[in-house]
Amino acid sequence: xxxxxxxxxxxxxxxxxxxxxxxxxxxxxxxxxxxxxxxxxxxxxxxxxxxxxxxxxxxxxxxxxxxxxxxxxxxxxxxxxxxxxxxxxxxxxxxxxxxxxxxxxxxxxxxxxxxxxxxxxxxxxxxxxxxxxxx
Amino acid sequence: xxxxxxxxxxxxxxxxxxxxxxxxxxxxxxxxxxxxxxxxxxxxxxxxxxxxxxxxxxxxxxxxxxxxxxxxxxxxxxxxxxxxxxxxxxxxxxxxxxxxxxxxxxxxxxxxxxxxxxxxxxxxxxxxxxxxxxxxxxxxxxxxxxxxxxxxxxxxxxxxxxxxxxxxxxxxxxxxxxxxxxxxxxxxxxxxxxxxxxxxxxxxxxxxxxxxxxxxxxxxxxxxxxxxxxxxxxxxxxxxxxxxxxxxxxxxxxxxxxxxxxxxxxxxxxxxxxxxxxxxxxxxxxxxxxxx
Numbered sequence: 001x002x003x004x005x006x007x008x009x010x011x012x013x014x015x016x017x018x019x020x021x022x023x024x025x026x027x028x029x030x031x032x033x034x035x036x037x038x039x040x041x042x043x044x045x046x047x048x049x050x051x052x053x054x055x056x057x058x059x060x061x062x063x064x065x066x067x068x069x070x071x072x073x074x075x076x077x078x079x080x081x082x083x084x085x086x087x088x089x090x091x092x093x094x095x096x097x098x099x100x101x102x103x104x105x106x107x108x109x110x111x112x113x114x115x116x117x118x119x120x121x122x123x124x125x126x127x128x129x130x131x132x133x134x135x
Numbered sequence: 136x137x138x139x140x141x142x143x144x145x146x147x148x149x150x151x152x153x154x155x156x157x158x159x160x161x162x163x164x165x166x167x168x169x170x171x172x173x174x175x176x177x178x179x180x181x182x183x184x185x186x187x188x189x190x191x192x193x194x195x196x197x198x199x200x201x202x203x204x205x206x207x208x209x210x211x212x213x214x215x216x217x218x219x220x221x222x223x224x225x226x227x228x229x230x231x232x233x234x235x236x237x238x239x240x241x242x243x244x245x246x247x248x249x250x251x252x253x254x255x256x257x258x259x260x261x262x263x264x265x266x267x268x269x270x271x272x273x274x275x276x277x278x279x280x281x282x283x284x285x286x287x288x289x290x291x292x293x294x295x296x297x298x299x300x301x302x303x304x305x306x307x308x309x310x311x312x313x314x315x316x317x318x319x320x321x322x323x324x325x326x327x328x329x330x331x332x333x334x335x336x337x338x339x340x341x342x343x344x345x346x347x348x349x350x351x352x353x354x355x356x357x358x359x360x361x362x363x364x365x366x367x368x369x370x371x372x373x374x375x376x377x378x379x380x381x382x383x384x385x386x387x388x389x390x391x392x393x394x395x396x397x398x399x400x401x402x403x404x405x406x407x408x409x410x411x412x413x414x415x416x417x418x419x420x421x422x423x424x425x426x427x
Contacts, residue, residue, distance in 0.1 A: 023185040040328045044340055072340070075183065076328035077293035081302050094183035108336045120373070121335055122149035124215060124366045128179040129332035131190070 009059035014099070018056050021095035028085045029053045035079035035089045045069035049079050049089050056092060070096045071107050071133065101135040108133040136264060137167045139206040141197055143216040144176050150213070150365035152409035156398035157212055157257060163401035164265055164273060171200050171209070179215050180332075181222040188233055188240075194223035195237060198252045199244055208253035210260055212394070214364035218290035221254040221297050256291065257394070258307055258363070259299055267314045275402035277316025279424050283396065284320040284357035285309050286348065288367045289328050302326070308361060308393050315400040324351040329370040341370045342377040349375070349388050358420060361393045368392065373414040389417035399426050 019026055029050070036048035046068045047055065055064045064070075070093045079089040097107070108129060118126065146154040161168050174197050182190035197220060201209045211217040227234045228250035238247050261270065285308035292298040292305050300307045305326065309319035327348060330341040349371065352360050362368045372390035379385050395408050395417075405427045410418050421427040 021184050021186060040344065041330075041340075043343070044337075072333070072337075074289075074328055074331040074333055075180065076289040076331070078289075078326075078328070081293050081295060088183070091183045098184055098187075113335065117335070117338075122145045122365060122369050124143075124145040124149075124179055124213070125332050125334050125369060127144070127176060128215070128366070129335035131178065131180050131182075132332060133336070 003058075003060065003063075005058055009061070010057075012059045012061065014061040015056065015059045017099060018092060018095045021098050022088065022091040024087055024092055024095075026053060026057045026092070029057065029087055030085065032084060034082050034084065038078045038082050040076065040078065041069075041072045041074065044072045049073075049093075052096070053087070053089060053092060056096070064096055065100060067096075069093075075132070097132070101133075104135045106134045110134065136165065137169060138260060139201055139204060139209045140168045140170045141174055141177075141201070141209050141211050141216060141220070142170060143211065143213045145365040146212060149369065149412065150392075152412045153212055153365060153368070153392045153394060155407050155409050156392060156403065157394040159403035159407040160394055160397040160401045163275075163403065164270065166260070166265065168210075169204075171197070171204060173200050173203075177216045177219045178223075179219060181219045188237055191223045191226065192237065192241065194220050195227065195241070195248055196244070198224060198254075199246050199248050201252045202246050202248065207251070208255055210255050210257055212257050212363075214256070214288060214290040215366060217254065217256045218297055224250050224252065224254055225296060256299055258291075258311070261311065261397075262307060267310060270311070270397075271314040274315060274400045276400055276426065278312070278396060278400055279316060279426065281317045281396075281424055281426070282320050282356050282358040283309075283312045283317040284322050284352035284355065284360045285312060285325060285393065286352070286360050286362050286367060286371065287326050288362070288364050289326070289331070291363055292326055308363065311393060312361065312396065315396055317396065320352065320355045320357040322352045322355045322357065324348040329367045331366055331370070334366070334370050334374065338374065338377055339381070341374045342381045345371055345374050345378045346382045346385055349378075350385070353386060353388055357388065359389045359391050359417060361391050361396055363393055375415055387415045389413065389415045389420055391417055
C-alpha cells in the first residue's frame with residue numbers, strides 16, 4: 001500500500017483534535033505493537049491498534065475515519081493496561097469514533113435493527129451499544 | 136452488617152437470576168441489603184473522552200442518591216455498573232474543575248457531590264467484610280467438586296485503578312468457588328473480552344469469541360463457566376445459539392452467575408436461582424450433581 005505523508009497532514013487540526021478528545025500524546029508511541037499483540041479483536045480489524053496510533057500521528061485522517069477497526073474495538077482495555085508507554089489506545093479509538101459521531105454520522109442506525117433482535121438482547125447491551133455507536 | 140445496594144437496569148430483567156441468587160445468599164450470610172429507594176441507569180459505559188462531562192451525570196446522580204440515604208458506600212453486582220460508577224467517582228475526585236462544571240449543571244440536586252461515596256463490588260464485600268473463611272464455615276451444601284471455570288471478562292479487573300484483582304491473572308472468583316466446595320478450573324481466556332455490546336449489531340463476532348472462550352474452558356475440563364456480568368452472561372449463554380450454528384463441533388456448556396453457585400452452597404431454594412432465564416439449562420447438570 002502506498003501512503004503519502006506530508007507535513008501539512010501531520011500539522012492538521014485533526015491530529016490536535018484526536019489528542020485533545022483522547023487526552024493522549026500520540027508521539028509517545030514507538031510502535032512496539034504490544035497493543036495489537038494482545039487485542040482480542042484484531043481478527044476483525046482492517047488496521048491494527050498500533051497502526052491506528054501511527055495513522056493518527058501522521059494525520060492520515062481519511063484512512064482513519066474510514067477504518068472499520070474503531071467500531072470493532074469494544075473498549076476492553078487490554079491494550080491500555082499493557083502499553084509500556086502508558087498510552088491509552090482505547091481512548092484514541094474513542095476519539096476517532098467521536099470525530100464522526102459529533103458530525104452525526106452514526107455507526108448503528110437504530111431504526112434498522114430488527115424488532116426481534118432488539119427484543120432479545122438485554123438493556124445493558126442496547127444502552128452501551130447506543131452510547132458508543134450513536135450520536 | 137448493612138449495605139446499600141445499587142442494582143442497575145439488567146438486574147431487574149434479564150439478570151433477575153443474578154439478583155435473586157445474591158439476595159438469598161446474602162440473607163443466609165447475615166448481610167442486610169437495602170436497595171436504594173431511587174436510582175437510574177449508571178450509563179453502562181464510562182466515557183473515554185476528556186471533554187464530555189454530560190456522560191458522567193447519570194452515575195453521579197446515583198451516588199447522590201446514596202448520600203441522600205446517609206450511606207457512605209454502595210454495593211453493585213454488575214461488573215459494568217461497578218466499573219462505570221467507580222471510574223466516574225475517581226474521575227471527579229481527581230478533577231475539581233470538571234466537578235465544578237457538573238455542580239453548576241446539576242443545580243437542582245440538593246447535595247453538591249464531592250466523590251466521597253465508596254463504590255464496591257459484591258466480591259469485595261464477600262472477601263473483605265464477610266470473609267471467605269466465614270463463608271466456608273456457613274456452606275450448607277458443598278458444590279461436590281463441580282468443575283467451575285471462572286470468567287472475569289474485562290470490567291472487573293481493568294483498568295488497574297478500578298480492578299478488584301490482578302489484571303492479568305485474577306483468582307478471586309476461583310478462590311470463592313473453592314471455598315464453596317467446587318474445583319476451580321483455570322483457563323487462558325478468563326480475562327479475554329466476550330465482545331460486549333458488539334452483540335447488538337455484530338452478533339457474528341460474539342459467536343467467534345464465545346466459541347474461543349468456552350472451548351478453552353471445556354478443554355481444561357470445565358463443566359460450567361461462572362460469570363459476574365450480565366452482558367458477558369448474555370453473550371456466553373444466549374449467543375451459544377449462534378455459536379452452534381457457526382461451529383458444528385461446538386459443545387454447549389451451562390453459564391451461571393457466581394452468586395448462583397454461592398446461593399446453592401448457602402442452601403437457597405431452586406426458585407432463587409431462576410434457571411428459567413438461562414438459554415443453556417444448567418438444571419440437568421445441577422440435578423446430576425445433587426445440587427438442586
